[in-house]
Structure formats: structure tokens, C-alpha cells
Amino acid sequence: MSGKTSRRESTEVVVIGAGPAGLTLANLLRQAGVECVVLERQSRLYVEQRQRAGILDHHGARVFEEWGLADTVLAGMPQETRFEFRVDGEQRFLDVSAITEGRPGRLVPQQVLVGRLLARLLESGGDLRFEAAEVTPHGVGGAAPTVTYRDAEGRTHEIVCSYVAGCDGHHGVSRAGVPAHALTTYSHDYGIGWLTVLADVPPPGFPLMAITAHGFAAHFPRGPRASRFYLQCAPDATAADWPDERIWAQLRLRLADKDLPDGPIGEKAFVEMRSHVVDPMRYGRLFLVGDAAHIITPMGGKGMNLAVADADVLARALRAAVREGDEEPLAAYSATCLERVWQHQEFSRWMTEMTHEAGDESLAGPFRRRLARARLDRLFTSGPAARAFGDMMAGG
Numbered sequence: 331m332s333g334k335t336s337r338r339e340s341t342e343v344v345v346i347g348a349g350p351a352g353l354t355l356a357n358l359l360r361q362a363g364v365e366c367v368v369l370e371r372q373s374r375l376y377v378e379q380r381q382r383a384g385i386l387d388h389h390g391a392r393v394f395e396e397w398g399l400a401d402t403v404l405a406g407m408p409q410e411t412r413f414e415f416r417v418d419g420e421q422r423f424l425d426v427s428a429i430t431e432g433r434p435g436r437l438v439p440q441q442v443l444v445g446r447l448l449a450r451l452l453e454s455g456g457d458l459r460f461e462a463a464e465v466t467p468h469g470v471g472g473a474a475p476t477v478t479y480r481d482a483e484g485r486t487h488e489i490v491c492s493y494v495a496g497c498d499g500h501h502g503v504s505r506a507g508v509p510a511h512a513l514t515t516y517s518h519d520y521g522i523g524w525l526t527v528l529a530d531v532p533p534p535g536f537p538l539m540a541i542t543a544h545g546f547a548a549h550f551p552r553g554p555r556a557s558r559f560y561l562q563c564a565p566d567a568t569a570a571d572w573p574d575e576r577i578w579a580q581l582r583l584r585l586a587d588k589d590l591p592d593g594p595i596g597e598k599a600f601v602e603m604r605s606h607v608v609d610p611m612r613y614g615r616l617f618l619v620g621d622a623a624h625i626i627t628p629m630g631g632k633g634m635n636l637a638v639a640d641a642d643v644l645a646r647a648l649r650a651a652v653r654e655g656d657e658e659p660l661a662a663y664s665a666t667c668l669e670r671v672w673q674h675q676e677f678s679r680w681m682t683e684m685t686h687e688a689g690d691e692s693l694a695g696p697f698r699r700r701l702a703r704a705r706l707d708r709l710f711t712s713g714p715a716a717r718a719f720g721d722m723m724a725g726g
């Protein structure tokens with residue numbers, strides 16, 4: 331190792347990344363009595379302020395309940411009650427409790443989940459290091475991996491460990507370091523664009539999706555005072571195409587709400603409407619978790635939930651390996667997670683096609699538009715169809 335001063339230390343598990351996947355995993359490992367060190371590239375403030383997802387599904391909520399962390403994560407977080415599809419201005423509601431058969435999710439903004447997990451980890455004496463630069467896993471294909479990094483003062487560190495958890499998102503170093511021949515990547519591009527806007531305007535009464543000939547739009551709560559909006563746009567759209575006035579005009583048109591108040595826009599971003607899945611989610615002693623292993627479109631709200639679900643499976647498997655010397659659950663980690671991942675990819679694809687093709691005829695033509703309308707109508711006329719949808723909303 332080179333650098334100012336080198337420190338060599340050891341732990342059971344090095345967790346790379348402190349997003350929903352890494353922080354969930356680290357907290358569950360602490361509950362399981364398995365030692366870990368979390369290395370995060372960004373500052374604490376940056377991590378705590380990053381706003382993305384907003385719904386923790388029933389399966390995700392149960393993970394925290396089962397690990398004794400419900401008070402930390404779920405306290406005060408309201409349950410989903412209704413879900414609205416607004417079709418050409420006509421309001422249609424689904425009762426979440428009925429269609430999920432009593433398994434509603436919780437409205438938990440991602441930054442609240444992250445902030446609470448982060449605080450809990452630190453309060454319980456967890457080892458979480460921010461501003462860790464040049465994090466690099468070594469030797470994960472062998473029996474004795476290490477992870478090196480440089481801290482904010484420029485000191486280099488080397489951590490010897492038994493396992494590495496790559497929780498560093500889609501652009502992280504964990505997956506990038508795996509030899510290309512060891513992983514297969516499955517990708518799909520939906521061929522549509524989404525503009526997302528985070529704004530200080532009152533949230534809707536219920537999560538709302540609008541289906542119109544002008545394109546898809548959605549309005550979701552993000553806490554008591556903020557909203558996240560989505561607008562279907564051209565796949566190659568740029569910020570110059572979408573000045574604030576156009577955003578508010580299109581939202582009022584598509585949501586059929588001429589009185590929709592506008593407000594300060596905190597974030598304006600284009601979302602890649604793509605899916606990626608790597609198989610297997612493991613290379614030797616490196617385990618890929620959450621977005622590091624799979625990306626799903628925000629349609630269906632499953633990205634954060636899959637990160638939590640992966641972390642749960644991995645924490646149980648690491649507990650068995652470290653505390654009981656049983657590596658069987660680790661051997662099953664990838665297949666167990668991928669089963670859920672593909673179910674949710676299918677849910678997201680089904681919903682994306684339905685909500686876009688039912689509105690904008692130019693996407694897939696008039697025949698497919700009527701098929702998509704029939705699919706949508708069935709949610710409101712058939713109990714079994716609504717419950718199949720609700721089952722996936724709950725997390726399957």
C-alpha cells in the first residue's frame with residue numbers, strides 16, 4: 331500500500347455503500363451480531379439529503395419488523411390507503427388494503443429511511459466511514475479478500491475480511507471489478523423518457539397516476555410538504571426542452587387539474603427507463619446487493635424495496651455463515667434474490683406498458699391502446715385481477 335500512513339485492520343464483512351441496501355444490511359448484521367465496516371464515498375450530509383423513492387412495500391416493512399427495527403424505520407410513517415388512476419381526467423380509486431388483502435405499504439421517503447438507519451447504526455456503535463475514496467475490493471475470488479480505501483485525511487487503509495457486500499449502486503466499483511465473463515447482464519430499454527421533478531408543493535391525497543393522450547404523468551407524496559412528479563417525455567429530451575412553465579402546464583393538463591399549485595423545484599432530472607439484471611449476484615466472496623445488481627424503472631416503486639429484500643436475504647445468509655459456519659444460505663443468495671427481482675421486473679414492465687400504451691396512441695398504435703385500456707379496466711371490474719396487482723404492490 332502507498333499513501334500517508336497505512337492502517338491494516340480486520341472485520342467479518344465490508345459493506346461498500348451507505349444507501350438503502352448498505353444501511354439495511356449493516357443494521358441487520360448488527361442485530362445478528364456480525365461485525366462489519368461500512369465504507370461510503372460521499373459525506374453524511376449528501377447521503378442524508380438524497381431523495382428518491384417514497385414507498386416501502388409490505389414485504390420491506392416486514393423485514394424491519396422481523397429484525398426488531400420497526401420502531402426505528404416505521405414509527406409515524408403512514409400506511410398507503412388508496413391509489414388513484416386518473417384516466418383522461420376521470421378519477422378511479424383502488425383501495426390498497428382490499429387489493430393487498432390487508433398488506434398495505436408505508437409512505438416512507440427514501441431519505442427518511444436512510445436517515446433513520448444511519449442514525450440507528452451510529453447510535454448502536456456501528457462502524458460507518460464517510461468520504462472513503464478509491465474504495466477497491468481485492469481478491470474476492472479467493473479465500474482472503476481485502477478492501478482498500480483512502481480517508482478524508484489522505485491516509486490509506488486496508489481491511490481484511492471474510493466477505494464483501496457490494497451495495498454501491500449501479501455505478502459503483504464492486505460490480506465493475508468482477509471479470510466480465512463471470513456475470514451475465516440482461517438489459518431492456520423501454521424506449522420512453524421520464525422527466526422527474528421534486529417540488530415544494532403539497533402532496534396529493536393518494537399516489538396518483540394519470541393516463542392521457544398527452545402522455546403519462548404521476549404525482550406522489552414525499553413527506554408532508556413535498557411532491558415528486560413524473561412526466562413522460564421524448565427519450566432524448568433535454569432540460570432546455572422542459573422549462574418550469576412547460577412542466578407545470580403539462581402537469582395541469584395531464585393531471586386534469588387546472589388549479590394544481592406550482593412551487594419551487596428542487597430537482598429536475600431525466601430517469602433512464604431501462605432495466606438491468608446481473609446473474610449471478612455473487613462472485614466468490616463478493617455479494618452484489620440492490621442497484622449494484624439490478625436496476626428497475628421507478629414504475630411500480632420497487633428499486634428501494636428490492637434493495638431491502640436483498641439485504642435481508644444476505645444478512646440471514648451471512649449470519650448462518652459467520653455464526654454457525656453454514657455456507658448453504660450464501661450459496662443460495664443469488665438464486666433466492668433473482669426470483670424476486672424477475673417477478674418485480676415483470677410487474678414494472680406490465681405496469682409501464684399499461685400506463686403508457688393506454689394513453690398515448692403514438693407509442694404502440696391503436697390496437698395496443700385498446701388492449702392496454704382493457705387491462706386497466708380489469709383492475710376495476712375483476713377482484714382477482716385487482717388482487718394480483720395488489721399482491722405485487724405488497725411485494726409478492
Ligand code: RFL
Nearest residue numbers: 347349350351371382383498499620621631632633634635
Ligand atoms: P444507492 O441508493 O445508489 O446507494 C449506493 C451508495 O453507494 C455509494 N457508492 C460508493 N461508496 C463507496 N465507494 C464507491 N465507489 C461508491 N460508489 C457508490 C453511493 O454514494 C450511495 O450512497 O443504491 P441502493 O442502496 O442499492 O438503493 C437503491 C435505491 O436507491 C434505488 O433502487 C431507488 O432509489 C430507485 N427508485 C425508487 N425505488 C422505489 O422503490 N420506489 C420509488 O418510488 C423509486 N423512485 C428511484 C425513484 C430512483 C430514482 N433515480 C435514481 C432515478 C426515483 C428516482 C428519481
